[in-house]
Amino acid sequence: MNEQLTHMTKEVTAGKLTRREFMGKAAALGVSAALASTMFADAARAAGPKKGGDFKMGMSSGESTNSLDPASYASPVPAMNGRLFGDTLVEVTPDGSIEPRLAESVEGSADAKVWTFKLRPGVEFHNGKTMTSEDVLKTMERHSNEDSKSGALGIMKGIESMKADGEYFQVTLAEANADLPYLMSDYHLIVQPDGGMENPGDGVGTGPYKLETNEPGVRHLFSKFENHWSDEGHYDSVENIVINDATARMAALQSGQVHMANRVEPKVADLLGRAPNLTVESTPGRGHYVFIMHCDTAPFDSNELRMALKYAINREEMVDKILRGYGSLGNDMPINVSYPLFDTSIPQREFDLEKAKEHYQKSGHDGSPIILRTADGAFPGAVDAAALFQQSAAQAGIPLEIKREPNDGYWSEVWNVQPFCASYWSGRPVQDQMYGTAYLSTADWNDTRFKVEEFDALLLQARAELDPEKRKELYSKMGYMVRDTGGLICPMFNDFIDGISTQVAGWVTDPNGELMNQYIARKTWFA
């Protein structure tokens, strides 16, 4: 059997066997569909990319109000546009290390305060100009100066000064940070000619595809840029089509009008995977669905009550019913195994009604209903998840009252304002960034009002620590602190679920984001 399979994969590599034929023959040999699918993908990848074709993407979460200005990106469609026409200095690889892109190499000083990026020579913008370190400097300035409204402003805060020097771009930090290259991989930080100071929304960058048509909320059409610096970008054209309605998106995928769709709903994923011309790719990531309590607001200022609620949530049920198995258990901390330097020995918190009752009694709560705010838009299934939480908490004698809020205005009126609500986090490439964004006392988005001096000190210490073993230990301590004293109830980490046509070859699982960290149109090709 092995010989035959080897022969078959060779035929695939030589382009003699289609996917359907391969799957059929493999099934006849008793190979499971999942294994056969992987073998086919590997063999097709070995054949090397083919050029050409018009790639169409059915994407959720785009609006008529979207801009091409990278500083404004906050949802998948515009972020995908940025990936198509632009590049960042560095990128995080699927295994969590740093890959140089517009920078050829990155070097940090011994104290991790000065970081030097050596830029790739001869990189050309779509407007014909050659990228210089001035362009890089101005780009970073635009995202970090005092007029900035960039989504990356938060992560640029620690930068003390920047300078451009020939082929080098240098960043000096106020405090040491061993993770700076990870911060510079942020998808907002796309290098634009002259930093996009004049016209930030013109869509000119160094990416493999250049903008043809920009119709926000409808579609964005790109064509191949011949002078692109990398070997990515195999299609002749790429169309980023906005299909917000989930049913319409799936119909377009099934009827072959688009080659991929993001945000497949867990309840239809199994059904969709059975279609012969599609595969459903489920990628465990760092995104998590949460219920957040303000640690400084009664009654959540009592850690006993917080612990009671943490024990009163049935995580397994949530993963089963809300994610339909497309996800993993949360452990009341924002970090999971997808992060580098994660301590896997931290025990999983169980659903334990006895302990919940015990903590609830100790908290001395007067028994009045605890209001939990939720909305459909908080995360997919947030209203149902709140109902499940209410049921399981009731078994422990904890009265939860669900208040359903409108989606409209949820992020400005409820999240980070009300003391107990449903929300989500999409995760960050490294632990430092996740903790620094939402758990440092002074963080703008400290949505659990978790303000612990000892924790802040550990975070800064870990940031400056260059020895991975010691950093891991520090992160482990911090994980325990958030898990056992924080305001975060994290029942589940959600997978990214993407639907891909079997015509598309070269898929690689990448935990950094959906659709191969949005590199799908750059790194795949038509088989």
Place this chain on the structure above:
Amino acid sequence: MHPIIKLVSQRLALGLLLLFGASALIFGLTEALPGDAAQAVLGQSATPEALANLREEMGLNRPALTRYFEWLGGIVQGDLGQSLTNKLDIAESIGKRLGNTLFLASVAAVVSVPLAIFLGLLAVQYRNRWPDKLISAITLTTVSIPEFLIGYVLVYFISVKLGWFSSLAMINDTMSFGQKLYAVALPAFVLTLVVLAQMMRMTRAAILNLMQSAYIETAELKGLTTFQVIARHAFPNAISPIVNVVMLNLAYLVVGVVVVEVVFVYPGMGQYLVDSVTKRDVPVVLACGVVFAAVYIGLNMVADIVSILANPRLRHPK
């Protein structure tokens, strides 16, 4: 002055006044919504610093009245301004979207209006017999089913299973007229099903009402066929109510089809307006609102004028 010209100019002036009122109302209501464009754009990633910078850039720090009158000053000169969120020229964006909306509405109207009137006439001719009952049953059924359900069912069977039509009704400038027609076939069909019933029933009711009149009896007695009686004697007198209901449905086809747009991913005005309201993009909301109001007012005006022209008594007032 000819009474008709006088009437039209009076109506136009009144229409402009109404538009002004509508814009003030829309502006007030959008302002009353919680949050503003800066907050909506930054969403979950809003930091106080970024919020302040964005508000400054969008000019949201200035008083509401100033902003409204600036907008009004612009629109009087034909300048719709720039979108707050993506800085694109509103006139250009709306032009495309409105063109698409009007295209879909026209296709649906060209099919549904004659069909509805024809079915109405047919129903009168066979009143209370099986063709009448069948027509009523079918049209009332289709109008009673929510349009998104009809849409999804059609998409499932006709696009996914049979592959005859595209489930994405996306049209763009590079397509030929024929390609565009093909692309909008499904949504136009759904819209036809939605608007058919009311127009058909109104035609039927208006003509049936007239069929009791003495002059119809006379026409019948002088030996005209039923269809001739209806077409030559009843229909001209029923034009007024029919035109009114037709215009109402045309207005619906232009301003009320956001659900169908979403299901078929059609780049029309509805989705544009909804997105802009969600993001509190006030200039765009105002522009869309004024366009919609203008469509309503314009079509109603047309209905009134046609009613008058169709009625000799109103056409030549004593």
